[in-house]
Amino acid sequence: MTTKSSLQPEELLQNADLRCTRGRLDILRVLLAADRPLSQDEIARRMGRNGLNKVTIYRALEAFNRAGFLHIAQVQERIRYYELAHRCRQMRCHPHFACVRCGRLYCLHDHYLPLIKDLDQGFVIHRQQIRLEGLCPDCSG
């Protein structure tokens, strides 16, 4: 959320009114050292033998996410949604809007963004997807 908040694990926790336990500090250290988003499983593995129970890790991540200094990359829902591919451009689907309250998924057929370009050598793009998250008209009233 914030671009220049502190990156000290202790401060992150204190600012969010969370307790500075060894386990949570370890999780944060792992995430700070990571160069890409990690799954629960990867986090656990990188914590080594002094690792936490997976339930505890999930609950910590949930707390961090609520506090706003951790993001869940890509998507909330476990469920896949399917749609016909007409109305999609080459490599670009129309964006989708997911309502965080009612869970509905809307198509934004009229709101294309340009395709990202100038990626590093070697990346071959098959598809670009855009997802908006927020409140839909029914739920924002």
Added chain:
Amino acid sequence: MTTKSSLQPEELLQNADLRCTRGRLDILRVLLAADRPLSQDEIARRMGRNGLNKVTIYRALEAFNRAGFLHIAQVQERIRYYELAHRCRQMRCHPHFACVRCGRLYCLHDHYLPLIKDLDQGFVIHRQQIRLEGLCPDCSG
């Protein structure tokens, strides 16, 4: 994929060398009538009492996806990936690149797109996410 291919269920199947069974035609009719991406469960419900087994629906959707005229909206992976929120802008995370071959998820910190605007009245955006899918340098060689 294509913008102006036929929308006749029969043609979609024939062009893809798939058999025109009643079940698959029903799935396509449901998807054509839908105004948003649907989950397997929603598709099954909309097919009514002459519905298919859920495994069969999954396999049909998989075949449609392989043929290219159906998209899986938003995401492939069942697993969630977590990352700290620094280096994200207000409402916009940096894009991610998911390699379809090795499964790795890369952060594209230097490739922001503008925030989508001019949404219909009532939509409140909390966050915009961008995901690219394709082959990473390790896998495209």
Added chain:
DNA sequence: AATCTTATTGCAACTGAGTTGCGTTTAGTG
């Protein structure tokens, strides 16, 4: 330092979307 409150943790059992194996049915060709 001892006590207290409540956040954090671990364990076991659960949930449910999606998958796999395998035997049966059926579309569509010959």
Added chain:
DNA sequence: CACTAAACGCAACTCAGTTGCAATAAGATT
């Protein structure tokens, strides 16, 4: 009508993520 491979149904499975509850331990208070 026969044949072959695609499509289908069923039962059992996988496994990321969740829930309930009792045990532990921050850290504030006395």
